[in-house]
Amino acid sequence: MLDNLTQRLAKVVKTMRGEARLTEANTAEMLREVRLALLEADVALPAVREFIAKVKEKALGEEVIGSLSPGQALVGVVQKELAALMGADLGPEAAQLSFAQQPPAIILMAGLQGVGKTTTTGKLAKYLREQKKKKVLTVSADVYRPAAIAQLESVTKQVGADFFPSTANDKPVDIARNALDWAKKHYHDVLIIDTAGRLGIDEAMMQEIAAVHAAVNPVETLFVVDAMLGQDAINTAKAFNDALPLTGVVLTKLDGDSRGGAALSVRHVTGKPIKFAGVSEKLDGLEAFDPTRMANRVLGMGDILALVEEARKGVDMQAAADMANKIKSGGKFDMNDFKAQLTQMKKMGGMSGLLDKLPAQFQQAAAGANMDQAEKQVRRMCGIIDSMTPLERAKPELIKANRKRRIAAGAGVQVQEVNRMLNQYDQMNTMMKKLKGGGLMKMMRGMKGMMPGMR
Structure with missing residues (x-):
């Protein structure tokens, strides 16, 4: 996510931090690098100009010049202005969905074809059900695209929300009114x-969506835009903003965009807050957008809060507590426990998902690791464990040559892979024994040796 921009800005940040004294010359050089990084990332030129002007004004102010560590103070200015560019200046409430109307609160999804509106509707329904505990109904007013209605019905059922049926013969305004009723x-x-x-963008489309808007008067009108569109996203955003009273933006496919210009430009062009970002194709891959935390990620500072939230969502806290108590009381760490650890990691978005939220220095340390290959190996390890008998899982020491051959055949792998998995289990088992006395650093050192692709 935003890889190119992050790499460029992380280098600039590192240089800035090292400056013991700021002069007009070295400040100008740093701002030039920041400007080039933003332009390469496809950020709209007006947004870049405004951003650089604000950073320059504050960089030469007393707060930075008079600081004991002016380099770090300048990094703080860049971070703050980057967050403001993405909407932090609108205040924390701006990025929240409004439910300040007599139920049901109506959310209208608008955008071009192919940006992921229907999938995003399903993701949003899941988010509102699980995070906000809302009873959600979805409806498709798309009577043109083949299978659009069936697609929304399918994703709605998958996320456990309710679906209001419509047909291609119905008029969009009638569909919206009937669903509201x-x-x-x-x-x-x-x-x-x-x-x-x-x-x-065509006039007929804009008139139709404006008519739907007028018929139901939604509390939220969200503009859904593909983050990979770059400069085109800005033109589209302007057209929709002129035609509709937008209340917010949803960026889709942010995980596939290495440049990230749309994320930094759309808010500037529309003046509306980015409320959500699609960060994976999965139906739980929708994050509430936080400009300050996104600015940290773009600058290579990581997003530890997002990592903690991911852990909270993905990790079974009761199972983790039971495991800790078992180890502390001298219980044996067996293959069932090992598989449970691998499964928890997959629930947290896999290794690549976790790595994306870590600060730049951690990402660089793991740069040589093939994350896709590592995740494949994790899946294969789970398959090998599934091929074991309950007794073998409880007592891995019983697994000798004949059993290894049978397990390998059952899992469709070579015996060498079974041996490799057993070695990794032994390393994890050793680490768990060390953890009886506590110590996060012990665990981190153990994890580095245990996980495939992270040597």
């Missing part, structure tokens, strides 16, 4: 309306 009668907290997109 149904939502009121069945006490839904939120109604999400997925509207039709087009391959380009």
Whole structure:
């Protein structure tokens, strides 16, 4: 995510921090590097100009010049202005969805065809159900795209929300009104309306979505935009902002965009806050957008809060507590426990998902590791454990030559892979014994040796 921009800015940040004294010359050189990094990332030129002007003004101010460590003070200025560019200056409430109306709160999804509106509607329904405890109804007013209605019905069922059926013969305004009537009668907290997109901006499309908006008066009108569109995203954002009273932006496919210009430009062009970001194709891959934390990630400072939240969501806290108590009381760490650890890691988004949220220096340390290969190996290790008998999982020391051959055949792998997995289990077992006395550093050192691809 935003890899190129992060790498460029992380280098600039490192240089800035090392400056014992700021002069007009070295400040100008650093700002030039920041400007080039932003332009290469496809950030809109007006946004770049405004950003550089603000940083320059504050960089030559008393706060930075008079600081004992002016280099670090300048990094702070860049971080603060980058966060402001993405919406931090609008205040924390701006990025929150509003439910300040008589239920159901209506959310209208707008955007071009192919940006991921329908999938994002499903992701948002899941987010509102699980994070906000809302009863959610979705409806498709897209009567043009083949299978659009069926697609929304499918993703809605997958996330456990309710779906209001519509047909390609219905009119979008009628669909929206009927869904609203149904939502009121069945006490839904939120109604999400997925509207039709087009391959380009056209007048008929804008008139139709404006008519739907007028018919139901949504509390939130979210502009869904593909982060990989670059400069095109800015033009589209402007057209939609002129036609509709947008309340916020949802960036999709942010995980596939190494440049990230749209994330930094769309807010500047529309003046509306970015409320959500799609960070993976999975239905739980939607994050509430936090400009300050995103600025930290872009500058290579990582997002430890997101890592903690990911852990909280993915880790079974009761299972983790039971494991800790078992180890502390002298219980044996067996293959079932080993598989449980691997499964927890997969739930947290795998190694690449975790690495993305770590500060730049940790990412550089793991730069040589093939994360995709490592994740494949984790899946294979789980398959090998599944091929064991309950007795073998409880007592791995019983696994000798004949058993290894049978397990390898059952898992569809070579015996060498079974041996490698058993070695990694032994390393983890040794680490768990050391952890009886506590110590995070012991665990981190052990993890480095235990995990495939992280040697």
